[in-house]
Amino acid sequence: MRIVMMGPPGSGKGTRAHIISELYGIPVITTGDMLRGAVREKTEYGLEAKVYMDRGDLVPDSIVNGIVKDRMGKPDLAKGFILDGFPRSVNQADALDEILKKKDVELTHVLSVVLSDKEIIERLSKRRSCPDCNEIYHLVSKPPKKEGICDKCGAKLILRKDDKKTVIRYRLLVYKETTHQLLERYEKMGLVVDTDGEIPFDELHDHLKKLLG
Ligand SMILES: [Zn+2]
Numbered sequence: 198m199r200i201v202m203m204g205p206p207g208s209g210k211g212t213r214a215h216i217i218s219e220l221y222g223i224p225v226i227t228t229g230d231m232l233r234g235a236v237r238e239k240t241e242y243g244l245e246a247k248v249y250m251d252r253g254d255l256v257p258d259s260i261v262n263g264i265v266k267d268r269m270g271k272p273d274l275a276k277g278f279i280l281d282g283f284p285r286s287v288n289q290a291d292a293l294d295e296i297l298k299k300k301d302v303e304l305t306h307v308l309s310v311v312l313s314d315k316e317i318i319e320r321l322s323k324r325r326s327c328p329d330c331n332e333i334y335h336l337v338s339k340p341p342k343k344e345g346i347c348d349k350c351g352a353k354l355i356l357r358k359d360d361k362k363t364v365i366r367y368r369l370l371v372y373k374e375t376t377h378q379l380l381e382r383y384e385k386m387g388l389v390v391d392t393d394g395e396i397p398f399d400e401l402h403d404h405l406k407k408l409l410g
Pocket of ligand 1: 328349350351352
């Protein structure tokens with residue numbers, strides 16, 4: 198199974214990726230993990246990427262694509278993979294197609310998490326984060342034991358700038374612009390499978406099993 202995950206911020210895309218990983222015994226690979234791995238292993242692309250990351254800049258596609266290509270050649274992906282956060286542009290999707298073609302394999306699913314803007318804003322704006330240990334809470338679904346205080350380390354919880362309503366609306370806009378073309382491309386290839394973002398957590402396991410077979 199070779200899956201690409203797609204979904205707006207706050208849609209539960211990562212949660213689904215991890216459940217699928219457990220169900221089918223295939224690894225989740227995120228762009229962040231791939232970048233950090235390449236930097237750690239000091240690969241050619243990793244060293245190039247580090248220059249950008251140290252400056253706090255976005256790593257250009259040419260380098261990211263190279264890192265993905267290296268990662269795709271590793272033996273732990275023989276049974277398949279779940280890509281989370283890649284591809285993010287048509288350019289990256291082209292690169293992925295080429296990499297897979299050379300390996301003589303194809304994507305099997307593009308799992309698209311569908312959730313209304315209203316629900317996404319509701320979820321993200323109720324998120325509270327710990328600035329010290331990065332633990333994430335939610336005022337409704339996962340409140341801290343003591344209001345405003347991190348359970349793990351006792352720090353005062355904050356609403357991240359990213360999770361403020363105006364910023365969320367902007368993030369959603371950016372997300373839609375970048376993914377619209379990608380979804381269209383994968384629709385044409387007959388790969389897109391929708392998953393309802395409102396399915397409760399305890400039903401996700403069965404839902405995904407049914408969806409992917
Ligand atoms: Zn904390």
